Amino acid sequence: xxxxxxxxxxDFMVRALLVSALVGGVCGLLxxxxxxxxxxxxxxxxxxxxxxGVVLAYALGLPFALxxxxxxxxxxxxxxxxxxxxxxxxxxxIGLVFTGFFAAGLVLVSKVRxxxxxxxxxxxxVLGIAASEIQQTLVICAVVVALLLLLRRDLLxxxxxxxxxxxxxxxxxxxxxLLLTALSLAAVAGLQSVGVILVVAMLVTPGATAYLLTDxxxxxxxxxxxxxxxxxxxxxxxxxxxxxxxAGCIVLVxxxxxxxxxxxxxxxxxxxxxxSRAS
Amino acid sequence: MNRIEASGLCVDYNGVVALHDASLRLxxxxxxxxxxxxxxxxxxxxxxxxxxxxxxxxQIRVNGLTVARAQREQALAYVPQSEEIDAAFPxxxxxxxxxxxxxxxxxxxxxxxxxxxAVRGALERVNLLDxxxxxxxxxxxxxxxxxxxxxxxxxxxxxxxxxEPFNGVDVPTERLMADLLLQLRRQGHTVLISSxxxxxxxxxxxxxxxxxRTVLAYGTTSEVFTEANLALTFGGGGSGAASLSGPAPSSxxxxx
Numbered sequence: 001x002x003x004x005x006x007x008x009x010x011d012f013m014v015r016a017l018l019v020s021a022l023v024g025g026v027c028g029l030l031x032x033x034x035x036x037x038x039x040x041x042x043x044x045x046x047x048x049x050x051x052x053g054v055v056l057a058y059a060l061g062l063p064f065a066l067x068x069x070x071x072x073x074x075x076x077x078x079x080x081x082x083x084x085x086x087x088x089x090x091x092x093x094i095g096l097v098f099t100g101f102f103a104a105g106l107v108l109v110s111k112v113r114x115x116x117x118x119x120x121x122x123x124x125x126v127l128g129i130a131a132s133e134i135q136q137t138l139v140i141c142a143v144v145v146a147l148l149l150l151l152r153r154d155l156l157x158x159x160x161x162x163x164x165x166x167x168x169x170x171x172x173x174x175x176x177x178l179l180l181t182a183l184s185l186a187a188v189a190g191l192q193s194v195g196v197i198l199v200v201a202m203l204v205t206p207g208a209t210a211y212l213l214t215d216x217x218x219x220x221x222x223x224x225x226x227x228x229x230x231x232x233x234x235x236x237x238x239x240x241x242x243x244x245x246x247a248g249c250i251v252l253v254x255x256x257x258x259x260x261x262x263x264x265x266x267x268x269x270x271x272x273x274x275x276s277r278a279s
Numbered sequence: 280m281n282r283i284e285a286s287g288l289c290v291d292y293n294g295v296v297a298l299h300d301a302s303l304r305l306x307x308x309x310x311x312x313x314x315x316x317x318x319x320x321x322x323x324x325x326x327x328x329x330x331x332x333x334x335x336x337x338q339i340r341v342n343g344l345t346v347a348r349a350q351r352e353q354a355l356a357y358v359p360q361s362e363e364i365d366a367a368f369p370x371x372x373x374x375x376x377x378x379x380x381x382x383x384x385x386x387x388x389x390x391x392x393x394x395x396x397a398v399r400g401a402l403e404r405v406n407l408l409d410x411x412x413x414x415x416x417x418x419x420x421x422x423x424x425x426x427x428x429x430x431x432x433x434x435x436x437x438x439x440x441x442x443e444p445f446n447g448v449d450v451p452t453e454r455l456m457a458d459l460l461l462q463l464r465r466q467g468h469t470v471l472i473s474s475x476x477x478x479x480x481x482x483x484x485x486x487x488x489x490x491x492r493t494v495l496a497y498g499t500t501s502e503v504f505t506e507a508n509l510a511l512t513f514g515g516g517g518s519g520a521a522s523l524s525g526p527a528p529s530s531x532x533x534x535x
Contacts, residue, residue: 036368084293153388157378160368167329167357168382168434169350215369215414 007240016126019137020193020232020250024202026141028228029148030186031207032221033179037159041091042076043203045098046180047187049075051105051196054121054188059112065136065188072184073177075101102196124195124247126236133192140189144182155179156217193232194247201251202228209258212265227257280343282307282438282469283328288337290323297323300337301494305469305486307437310460312480312500313473315490316513321473324490325440328471329357341438349438353382356431360442361424366416372426373411376401379434394433401432406455421452428456439463441472445479457483477509 007013034043050068057067075097083093109118117125129137148155157165158175166172183203190199210223235250242249263271283305290298298320305311315321326332328339330346341349349355356379379401380394390398402408405425415423424444431439445453460470460483471488474480480487480500487504488497489512496503496511 150387153381156370157381160365160370161359161363161378163326163329163331163357163359163363164378164430165381166331167350167355168353168379169347170381211369215416216371217369217374220369 003237003241007237012127013236013240015129015134016236016246017233019129019134020126020236020246021229022141023137023189023193024206024228024232024250025225026144027186027190027199027202028206028225029221030144030182031203031205031228032210032217032224033148033155033159033207034183034203035207035211036156037179039179039183040200040204041094042180043183043187044200045079045094046072046075046183047190047196047199047203048098048105049101050184050187050191051102051121052108054191055105055108055112055116058116059108063136064133065140065185068188068191069181069184071101072187073180076180076184120195121191122195122197123245124191124193124198126193126246129192137189137192140185144185144189147178147182151175151178152221194250198247198251201254205251205254205258206231209254209261212261212268215267228254231257280307281305281340282309282342283471284340284343285324285328286337288324288327288339289335290320290327290332291335292323292332296492298327298334298490299493301490302337303488303494303497305471307469308464308467309486310464310470310472310484311486311488311497312484313471313488313490314475314477314480314512315473319491319512320493321490322442325357325442325471325473328440329355351382353434354436355438356434356436356440358424358427358431358439358441358444361420361447363442364415364423364427366418366423368415370415371411372402372407372413372415372418372422372429373398375415375426376411376429376433379430379432382434397433397435398429401429404432404459405429419449420447421449424448425452425455428459432459437468439468439470441470443473443475445474445476477504480504 034040050072053067053071054064057064079093079097082088082097083090109116109121154170154175157170158172162172186203187199190202194202206224206228209227210220213223214220231254232250235253236246238253239246239249261269263269266272281304283303286302288298288301289296301324313321313324323332327334328341330350339346342354344352344354376398377390377394380390380397381388384390384394399408402411405428407422407425407429410418410422415426418426444456463470472484481504484500486498487500489495489503489508491512491514496508
């Protein structure tokens, strides 16, 4: 038990474990919709595009969630606009827009270096998270969870068959933007624990792992949240004992769980399909 | 009353005119075939009718209502082509058919007694009640097609749009669907079927709409299904372009 109790004597470790578990759970829930909708690339784009917003908000003394949200949704609107008005293909436009935003963020950081630490944005800083940041993270998580739980049937239908959703009068355009809103907010929350670069793992991996384990959406959400919370807790503890990057450890545990599932999942694991083919 | 009424319909798609000045009227209680080549605008017409695309000109009435009102009244059901469905999606037969009831439920979509009864009844009509717990990925193509037809039945729509319903479907499913559509017609429902299988259309449909970027002709099957009209539809002009017995040269529509 020492491996668990020793870290808990430090306040910063208790905070880090709680925040990363909460953020992990929220991102895990969202990751189900991201993997089913095929929005992994969009998640990557939005998580990078929020960076200038975070820096500007810090510089202006505003809640960083506000800046991140504005730039996250703004980047997606811009992607949609450029795609519609030009002949360039969507994945190209996504790559182009988010790197542009990210570069703007880098330049801004170098100009307001005194207030923001670049490495904290890029790689997360869950061990040194401030009380005000915890408050914001709590609010963000509450909003995202409420949105996803209340609308989960409609969002699922929106991912599965938008034409049917539209034809029975469900406002698919609104759902699209609500899901993007949830994505921007979750990206900001995820940024706290693992940083801009790795946040896409939080938004994709738990959903992919759960997807290999079940054919039932409700079970999938429970498994995704559980695997994400578990990875976050385990990642923080491993990083404490090995004195290595917290973000790296969290994502590595997540990836490890995915690989295990990929190999051993009862129905969709590759070893299973091997066996059934052999027999 | 006309179930579907479109007049002077124009739909642009990314700057390309997909449909121009298309008009048609379908009365209550008919099965109508929608026949045209790839990219002739079949999918575009469906998308305009379901409200997925907004026409740039012209108007649509479904049961005498605007499309938005018709959506709220659950008047219109869409049965997608098999290729549009992600068969690996983690939902069961029961889940999919229940999606037909969402418009009747409260915003949290918690099914009530009436919703469960409607789903059960619809599944019985397509002979899938025993498979209701099965994930859609574990169904045959025909069973999956029947699942989506059951969704339209559970919705209780009076206008059904079926996109290539007979593509990749086994013979029992084909028979069951044909019987079901005839029942629906007797109950005063109107069914619009897009199909490239001219033989199937001629056997099942009492009306036909021929389209090629606009409505070329519509009316009863015997009136409209002439060699001259079909040549116009498939753009051949010669005798080899299309024949009444076999399928048209094109199979799938890649249009928007």
